[in-house]
Amino acid sequence: DPGPRWRRARAPRCRRCGSEVHRRTPCGSCGSRGCAYCEACLALGRSRSCALLLRGSNAGTVPPRAGGGTAAGLAPTGSLLDRWGLSPAQRSAAGQALRFLAHAQEAPLPGAARGNRALPLPLRRSFSRQKESSARPPRFLLWAVTGAGKTEMIFPLLRYALDQGGRVLVATPRRDVVLELAPRVARAFPEEPMAVLYGGSPQRWEEARLILATTHQLLRFHYAFDLVVIDELDAFPYHNDPMLGFAAEAACKPEGRFIFLSATPPLRLQKEIRAGRLPHAKVPARYHGSPLPVPDRIKAASVELCLRRHSLPPALLRPLRQSVQRGAQIFIFVTRIRQIAAFTELLRSYFPGIRIEGTSSTDPGRNEKVLAFREGRIRMLITTTILERGVTVPKSDVYIVDADSALFDEASLVQMAGRSGRSKDDPNGKVVFAAPTWTRSQRDAIRQIRMMNAAAYKNGFLKVKEVQ
Incomplete structure (x- = not known):
C-alpha cells in the first residue's frame, strides 16, 4: 500500500507582499463564497485572489551624467571619497563598498539583460538555499559600530549610483529616522530632486531618482531601483518580518544591488560572512577616533x-x-x-x-x-x-x-x-x-x-x- 496520495493544501500567497493568505470571504466581484484576500498589506488597498495586480513598468536608467564615468573607466575609490570628509575607518569601508558596486556593474547578473529573474521568494521554504540566493541581487554589508557615521559612508555610494543614471532608495524601519535623515541627504545632494515617503507623506506621487522611505513603503515598488540601501536591518519592524524582506527584494531591479547597514547584524548574516557568502566591510571605530566605552x-x-x-x-x-x-x-x-x-x-x-x-x-x-x-x-x-x-x-x-x-x-x-x-x-x-x-x-x-x-x-x- 503506497499510502494516501493526498497532500495538505498550501495556503495561497499574496503576490504583492508575499504573505500567506488565510482569510476568505464572500466576494461581490467574482461571486465566490470564499475569495481569498490578504490582511497583511490591507493598508495599501485590498488584494483579492480574483483581482488583477497592476504594476507599472520602469522607464529604465537614464544615461550617465557628463563626467560621471562608466563602471569600466571610473576609479570609485578616488575622487568619489574625497569630498565627504570621511575618517580613515569610514573611507576604508566606503571604498570597499564602491569597489563592490563597480565590479557588480561590470559583471551583471546572469540573465539580468533578458529580465528572466524569478520573483524574489524568500518565503518559499521548498526552494533550495542555492536557488534562493541566486534569485537575489548581490548584497554588501557595512558593519559599523554605533556612532561610526553610517549616513556619511553611504553618500559616495549614492553619488556613484546616481552618476551612472540609476535610481536609488534608502530605507529605514522608522519614520522618525527618515525625517532626521532627509535634511542631511538634501544638503549632501542639493541638485538632486528627492522624495521622502512614510505613512501620510505628501510626496508619495512625486517623481525622483533619490528616495528616502520607511521599509513599509517598499511594498509600493516593483523592480524600481538600481541601488537599495537598507539601514538598521536588525531593527523592528524590518527584523524578522518576512513581508518586508520580500518587499525589499521585489523593489530592487534584477540587475540591482543591495547595501545593508547595521551595528549589530543578525546571526544569519554573521554566519554568511564567516562562510564567505556575504561581502562586507567592518567599521570598528567612531569618526572621532576614540574607543567605544566598555560597560x-x-x-x-x-x-x-x-x-x-x-x-x-x-x-x-x-x-x-x-x-x-x-x-x-x-x-x-x-x-x-x-x-x-x-x-x-x-x-x-x-x-x-x-x-x-x-x-x-x-x-x-x-x-x-x-x-x-x-x-x-x-x-x-x-x-x-x-x-x-x-x-x-x-x-x-x-x-x-x-x-x-x-x-x-x-x-x-x-x-x-x-x-x-x-x-x-x-x-x-x-x-x-x-x-x-x-x-x-x-x-x-x-x-x-x-x-x-x-x-x-x-x-x-x-x-x-x-x-x-
Missing part, C-alpha cells in the same frame, strides 16, 4: 525590588551621582513601561536638584521630552528600548538596569551602550550594566564591544594607545 558591571537589586523597598542600592547610586556631578545627560533603560513612572519618582527623591522624566512608546509627549533631553533641559531620562537607536545626545552616560532580563539580548545591549561616547567633545562616556545576575547576553555584548575596539586599534583607527 562596567554592577551587581544590584532588580527594579521591582527597588520599588518595593523604596530605595536604590548604593552600588548603583554612587556612579549615578558621579554622572550627575560631571554634568552628563543620563539615559536609564528599564524593561517594562509600567515601571517607568514609579522608578522616575524614586530617582527624583534622590536627585531633587535636576529634572528627571520618563517616556515610552505610549507617551504622547515622547518627542518633546527627547528634544528637551537633547537640549539639556532634562538631565535624566528613564525609558525603554524605544530609544536604543537613532538618538544622539552629547555628553551622555548610559545605565541599563535589569540588564539580565531576557528582553535585553546582545544586540539591544550593544545598541543601548552605543548612546554613550558619541560626541567628539565627550568620547569616553560611562556605560553601566546593573543586574542581580551575569548573563550570556551581557558577556557577549561586552565581548563584541572589546572586539571592535581591538580591531580599531589594530588597524590604526584609534587616537589613543590603550584599549580596555
